[in-house]
Amino acid sequence: xxxxxxxxxxxxxxxxxxxxxxxxxxxxxxxxxxxxxxxxxxxxxxxxxxxxxxxxxxxxxxxxxxxxxxxxxxxxxxxxxxxxxxxxxxxxxxxxxxxxxxxxxxxxxxxxxxxxxxxxxxxxxxxxxxxxxxxxxxxxxxxxxxxxxxxxxxxxxxxxxxxxxxxxxxxxxxxxxxxxxxxxxxxxxxxxxxxxxxxxxxxxxxxxxxxxxxxxxxxxxxxxxxxxxxxxxxxxxxxxxxxxxxxxxxxxxxxxxxxxxxxxxxxxxxxxxxxxxxxxxxxxxxxxxxxxxxxxxxxxxxxxxxxxxxxxxxxxxxxxxxxxxxxxxxxxxxxxxxxxxxxxxxxxxxxxxxxxxxxxxxxxxxxxxxxxxxxxxxxxxxxxxxxxxxxxxxxxxxxxxxx
Amino acid sequence: xxxxxxxxxxxxxxxxxxxxxxxxxxxxxxxxxxxxxxxxxxxxxxxxxxxxxxxxxxxxxxxxxxxxxxxxxxxxxxxxxxxxxxxxxxxxxxxxxxxxxxxxxxxxxxxxxxxxxxxxxxxxxxxxxxxxxxxxxxxxxxxxxxxxxxxxxxxxxxxxxxxxxxxxxxxxxxxxxxxxxxxxxxxxxxxxxxxxxxxxxxxxxxxxxxxxxxxxxxxxxxxxxxxxxxxxxxxxxxxxxxxxxxxxxxxxxx
Numbered sequence: 001x002x003x004x005x006x007x008x009x010x011x012x013x014x015x016x017x018x019x020x021x022x023x024x025x026x027x028x029x030x031x032x033x034x035x036x037x038x039x040x041x042x043x044x045x046x047x048x049x050x051x052x053x054x055x056x057x058x059x060x061x062x063x064x065x066x067x068x069x070x071x072x073x074x075x076x077x078x079x080x081x082x083x084x085x086x087x088x089x090x091x092x093x094x095x096x097x098x099x100x101x102x103x104x105x106x107x108x109x110x111x112x113x114x115x116x117x118x119x120x121x122x123x124x125x126x127x128x129x130x131x132x133x134x135x136x137x138x139x140x141x142x143x144x145x146x147x148x149x150x151x152x153x154x155x156x157x158x159x160x161x162x163x164x165x166x167x168x169x170x171x172x173x174x175x176x177x178x179x180x181x182x183x184x185x186x187x188x189x190x191x192x193x194x195x196x197x198x199x200x201x202x203x204x205x206x207x208x209x210x211x212x213x214x215x216x217x218x219x220x221x222x223x224x225x226x227x228x229x230x231x232x233x234x235x236x237x238x239x240x241x242x243x244x245x246x247x248x249x250x251x252x253x254x255x256x257x258x259x260x261x262x263x264x265x266x267x268x269x270x271x272x273x274x275x276x277x278x279x280x281x282x283x284x285x286x287x288x289x290x291x292x293x294x295x296x297x298x299x300x301x302x303x304x305x306x307x308x309x310x311x312x313x314x315x316x317x318x319x320x321x322x323x324x325x326x327x328x329x330x331x332x333x334x335x336x337x338x339x340x341x342x343x344x345x346x347x348x349x350x351x352x353x354x355x356x357x358x359x360x361x362x363x364x365x366x367x368x369x370x371x372x373x374x375x376x377x378x379x380x381x382x383x384x385x386x387x388x389x390x391x392x393x394x395x396x397x398x399x400x401x402x403x
Numbered sequence: 404x405x406x407x408x409x410x411x412x413x414x415x416x417x418x419x420x421x422x423x424x425x426x427x428x429x430x431x432x433x434x435x436x437x438x439x440x441x442x443x444x445x446x447x448x449x450x451x452x453x454x455x456x457x458x459x460x461x462x463x464x465x466x467x468x469x470x471x472x473x474x475x476x477x478x479x480x481x482x483x484x485x486x487x488x489x490x491x492x493x494x495x496x497x498x499x500x501x502x503x504x505x506x507x508x509x510x511x512x513x514x515x516x517x518x519x520x521x522x523x524x525x526x527x528x529x530x531x532x533x534x535x536x537x538x539x540x541x542x543x544x545x546x547x548x549x550x551x552x553x554x555x556x557x558x559x560x561x562x563x564x565x566x567x568x569x570x571x572x573x574x575x576x577x578x579x580x581x582x583x584x585x586x587x588x589x590x591x592x593x594x595x596x597x598x599x600x601x602x603x604x605x606x607x608x609x610x611x612x613x614x615x616x617x618x619x620x621x622x623x624x625x626x627x628x629x630x631x632x633x634x635x636x637x638x639x640x641x642x643x644x645x646x647x648x649x650x651x652x653x654x655x656x657x
Contacts, residue, residue, distance in 0.1 A: 205523035283507030
């Protein structure tokens with residue numbers, strides 16, 4: 001006799017207790033505080049500078065945030081399982097130099113060279129991940145070492161001049177392309193449609209399972225929100241050149257990775273491992289394999305970010321990938337993920353946090369620049385923002401635990 | 404002869420020179436809750452680990468549904484229908500009740516969806532199972548970390564039930580719980596038995612939990628069977644005396 005044989009008992013169903021706001025802020029509405037913060041920054045800078053809200057400036061701001069954002073996006077996966085990858089900036093440097101070398105020295109077609117660069121990043125991440133899970137060395141030590149190693153490899157790959165010029169190779173077109181007119185509209189409406197279909201399928205499934213399902217809250221509101229943001233960006237940038245390719249790539253990756261992290265079994269495993277790896281292991285989750293995959297994703301994203309940077313900067317050099325040790329690129333990528341609400345202790349945070357974090361960092365930098373504030377003050381403000389963001393996040397977490 | 408699903412006969416187990424269990428016998432029957440009590444070091448945990456397949460006994464018989472079983476590994480024992488809920492519960496605090504219940508065996512869409520989670524179906528099944536176990540006060544979508552100790556314990560037990568076992572072994576389910584939380588767990592334990600499961604509970608809470616929620620009490624002392632009581636016909640003192648080895652154990656009939 002087992003549960004399946006037990007005849008259903010007629011028990012009057014007690015209403016499901018409502019979850020408080022603080023609890024929701026700790027889970028699916030986790031991005032709200034940082035989004036509000038970003039909005040506040042926008043309002044503040046628009047009062048301080050007439051230039052800030054112009055199409056040209058916002059275009060720059062958005063494109064500036066893409067490289068950091070894409071690297072942070074991959075980093076989120078590693079942070080979710082409770083690990084860290086300090087080699088992402090160096091990985092982006094090596095991958096971009098490798099891509100440049102393949103294009104310049106070997107004349108390999110650009111798509112192949114880009115694919116090789118990304119693959120190289122994934123392999124680097126997978127090897128780090130394998131080493132960490134196999135030997136049990138803390139990930140910050142392994143990836144710190146790997147980062148330095150890659151810095152050396154990058155210098156070895158570069159020619160005597162210390163630079164590969166990518167102007168007129170075609171690589172520069174990746175970042176310089178803009179999509180405008182009808183194609184931009186097709187892209188934006190297509191993205192909204194895909195999102196709407198996903199929300200609808202979720203709603204249908206809940207209705208079929210006879211669960212509470214709200215069309216307004218489950219479909220209309222989220223789709224309207226995403227629609228307003230995407231169409232808004234399009235309208236704002238349309239009269240300039242249209243949508244910049246780096247932004248399209250970033251938003252596309254963001255969408256795919258959000259799906260992976262929040263809708264798939266792999267994504268759920270990341271969160272489970274990040275909170276309680278032993279429980280995940282006992283539940284039958286292949287912890288090592290998931291962790292290695294997370295590192296491979298971080299490596300691949302970092303490589304892609306590096307290639308995009310190379311395309312924007314028209315070349316690669318010793319300073320690609322943030323220079324020795326990763327420099328500002330590494331610190332800002334980690335900061336972007338953390339400001340976006342991803343916990344360094346694993347198991348908490350959303351992929352979209354990488355977007356908000358990267359946007360906040362780019363906005364502060366851009367806004368203070370326009371105000372004529374010196375560079376040193378910018379670093380001070382970014383540092384303070386990081387501490388403030390994490391503190392607010394921690395406060396919300398405490399509230400959620402107490403309720 | 405009886406309703407016994409799981410029988411241990413003459414189980415012995417030693418670790419190096421230490422005899423953890425000597426000639427221990429135990430029977431678990433359908434629809435009955437058996438309490439396993441004993442002082443620290445009496446061999447309770449070792450016995451549960453033998454039953455769950457973690458330890459291979461040196462001698463003795465492990466009989467499940469009238470067949471003798473060669474204890475090989477915990478997974479095989481679990482597949483056979485003997486689930487164990489350990490004290491640490493193995494829950495993920497950042498996931499909700501539904502996600503914890505189905506962790507590691509999520510229902511998903513086909514490969515081209517990237518094995519998309521079928522959340523709605525999981526929630527419906529979780530709701531039904533919790534309802535049948537009379538646990539409908541547990542919020543399905545709430546993170547387990549925000550729940551009370553009793554609710555967490557009950558989710559861990561409910562998760563073991565999803566595998567449709569015949570025997571459930573509970574290692575100190577009330578150890579860290581308040582009296583009222585322990586009562587919640589006690590209600591669930593009786594509910595499991597009423598559904599025909601054989602339940603074994605390790606507990607130190609003799610006076611409240613054990614006497615109120617179990618059918619039989621098996622006492623271990625120094626790795627041996629010390630006494631066996633009908634829970635309805637015994638006092639807490641008698642059980643405790645049997646645990647510590649006083650001569651009063653002999654007087655249990657009186």
